[in-house]
Amino acid sequence: MTAPLSAHLRVLVVALLLLGAVFAIWFANDRHWLASQLLFTAPPLLLGLGLLTWRSARPRLAFWSSVLALGWFSHGVMSAWSHRDSMPWSWLEILLAVTVIFAASLPGLRSRFGRRRR
Secondary structure, X not given: OOOOOOHHHHHHHHHHHHHHXXXXXXXXXXXXXXXXXXXXXXXXXXXXXHHHHOHHHHHHHHHHHHHHHHHHHHHHHHHHHHOHHHHHHHHHHHHHHHHHHHXXXXXXXXXHHOOOOO
């Protein structure tokens, strides 16, 4: 049995799974369906499932989630700027990517900017 997830990891897992679902729906009718599913849908789903099941690798998985989220954020901005027909999907991708970045970075932010104990 794996240890329960802390609040920031729960948010991270939900955001990753939602991002995978967004990509699966968004690219469901894509001309290159398999490539789009392997490139966009699989990584957030695998990272989310890994966070749920692989306790010893949670810090590394959270780090790589935030690294990949920078690419997803860039893709969402580029897509929102250039493709008006997919703008709602793009904004959802941007929102979820920013959520992933902050949820993965929260422990470091807390340790850096949190209250100092005396």
